Amino acid sequence: MDKLRSVPGTSSNISYTGNVVPPSIEQQQDNNSEDYPKTLIEQYMRASGKIKKIERTVFKRFAPNVTEVQADFQRLAYSFEDMGIMQYAAMCHMGFAKCESYGGAKQREAEAYVRAARDFMFAHSEFGTIHMRTAHNGFREGALHCYNKASERVADGGVAKASVLRELKYLHNQLDRTSAFASPAHRINDLELAAEQYMRRGDYLGALQQYDDIVDNIYERKRAGMYGELLRQAEVMRLMLLVHLNLTPVRQSPAHIKLLEYYYSLAIHPEEPSDEEDRPTTEAKQTNKQVPGAFVPEYQRQTLAEIVCAWVERKLCELKVLIMHFSCEFCSISNMERQLVKKIYSDLCKIF
Numbered sequence: 001m002d003k004l005r006s007v008p009g010t011s012s013n014i015s016y017t018g019n020v021v022p023p024s025i026e027q028q029q030d031n032n033s034e035d036y037p038k039t040l041i042e043q044y045m046r047a048s049g050k051i052k053k054i055e056r057t058v059f060k061r062f063a064p065n066v067t068e069v070q071a072d073f074q075r076l077a078y079s080f081e082d083m084g085i086m087q088y089a090a091m092c093h094m095g096f097a098k099c100e101s102y103g104g105a106k107q108r109e110a111e112a113y114v115r116a117a118r119d120f121m122f123a124h125s126e127f128g129t130i131h132m133r134t135a136h137n138g139f140r141e142g143a144l145h146c147y148n149k150a151s152e153r154v155a156d157g158g159v160a161k162a163s164v165l166r167e168l169k170y171l172h173n174q175l176d177r178t179s180a181f182a183s184p185a186h187r188i189n190d191l192e193l194a195a196e197q198y199m200r201r202g203d204y205l206g207a208l209q210q211y212d213d214i215v216d217n218i219y220e221r222k223r224a225g226m227y228g229e230l231l232r233q234a235e236v237m238r239l240m241l242l243v244h245l246n247l248t249p250v251r252q253s254p255a256h257i258k259l260l261e262y263y264y265s266l267a268i269h270p271e272e273p274s275d276e277e278d279r280p281t282t283e284a285k286q287t288n289k290q291v292p293g294a295f296v297p298e299y300q301r302q303t304l305a306e307i308v309c310a311w312v313e314r315k316l317c318e319l320k321v322l323i324m325h326f327s328c329e330f331c332s333i334s335n336m337e338r339q340l341v342k343k344i345y346s347d348l349c350k351i352f
Contacts, residue, residue, distance in 0.1 A: 040079055044088060044095075047072045051098055070099035081119070086126070087139060090119035094146065107160070110153035114164060117146035121171070143171060162190065169193055188217055188227070195237075199336055208241040212255065219290050231295040233334055239263065239304055240337070243311045243319075244344050255290065260308060262292035263301070267309035270302060300330060320348040 050064040050072075077092035097112035120143035127139065147168040154160040166189075195210035211234045218227050242256055249257065293301050303326055310319040327333075327341045 040076060040083075040085075041088065043072065044076050044080075044092060047076065047092075047095060051095060054102070066099050066102050070096055073099065077115075086119040086123040087142075090116040090123065090139075090142060090146070093119060097149070106153040110150040110160065110164070113146045113150035113153065114167070117143040117150065117167070120146065140171070144168075147171065162187075165190070166193075169197070188214060188230070191217065192230075196336060199339065204241055204245055204340075208238060208245065211238050211241070212253070215255075215290065224294070228295045232297075233337065235259070235292070235296055236300075236304065236333070236337055237340065239308065240340050240344065243307065244340065244347070259292050260312070263305045263308040264312055266293070266301060267305035270305075303329070316348060316351060320345065323348065 047069055050069045053064055054066060054069070073092045073095040077089045077096065080086070080089035080092060093112050093116035097109045097116065100106075100109040100112060120139045124137075124139035124143065147164060151161060151164045151168065154164060191210050191214045195207050195214070198204070198207035198210060214234050215231065215238075218224055218231060224231060238256070239259060242252070242260060247256070252260075296304070303322070307319065307322045307326065310316075310322055323341055323345045327338065327345070333341075
């Protein structure tokens with residue numbers, strides 16, 4: 001009978017008959033929850049080892065099955081995302097993309113790299129939110145790497161390339177790459193973003209080139225009527241940039257010279273106010289040709305003409321007053337216009 005009694009210090013899961021009683025469901029769940037992240041990480045390490053084995057194996061028939069490894073990476077990525085461990089989810093998406101590269105599916109490979117980049121950025125923002133003392137720039141670098149990989153895998157003339165570069169530009173402000181996608185909306189938006197980036201960096205000559213490209217792109221597609229506000233902003237920015245850069249006539253393009261001559265002649269021979277639609281606007285809509293002042297309101301054209309006249313005749317004191325008047329009078333100008341006007345005014349204040 002003593003042999004059937006439980007021995008002190010032994011587990012309570014052993015019955016008096018000598019049989020092992022299985023643990024309860026609650027105990028199993030507690031044990032699984034404690035080992036859950038560790039188990040997933042071990043599964044990720046095992047899948048990564050299979051990827052390395054595939055790369056090292058000369059005869060692919062002896063290598064692990066790529067489809068099975070790919071399925072493991074996909075399952076693990078979604079599991080890590082559900083748990084909020086986004087950096088491991090991103091690395092699983094990278095493993096999934098690596099498997100896609102063996103099959104030559106570049107589009108699906110690029111999509112996997114984009115998912116990895118987004119997870120890296122989510123992890124980067126989370127570390128910044130909770131103010132971790134340890135450096136977390138590695139996640140941002142991982143996102144840059146994945147976006148660059150994705151942009152290399154997609155076709156240059158497709159919408160996928162344009163969308164990948166658009167996400168990449170929000171992360172990397174100094175990126176100069178643009179897509180050759182044929183959609184006017186995507187192309188013009190890329191040029192707008194590039195112009196803003198040049199303005200933030202203080203590269204005003206590069207910004208002028210981008211605004212020139214915007215105007216040329218719109219008129220080449222004969223869609224001037226659809227982009228009236230953008231053409232107005234581009235013309236004001238081009239005019240102000242020419243005043244700020246103070247380029248010699250040799251460095252000015254024919255379009256720049258035509259623009260400056262129009263506003264200078266307008267200052268000398270002002271237009272009479274009229275209730276009818278402006279002549280430049282009507283001409284631009286009918287011919288789809290670049291007409292200076294076509295989409296700039298009449299009251300704003302006159303102020304710009306006075307600015308150009310003061311700049312051409314080197315009346316810098318008067319130019320400073322006109323620049324300040326332009327910034328105060330027109331409250332509806334964009335942030336880029338306001339920033340450039342402030343820059344011109346501050347430079348003039350240093351002289352006078």
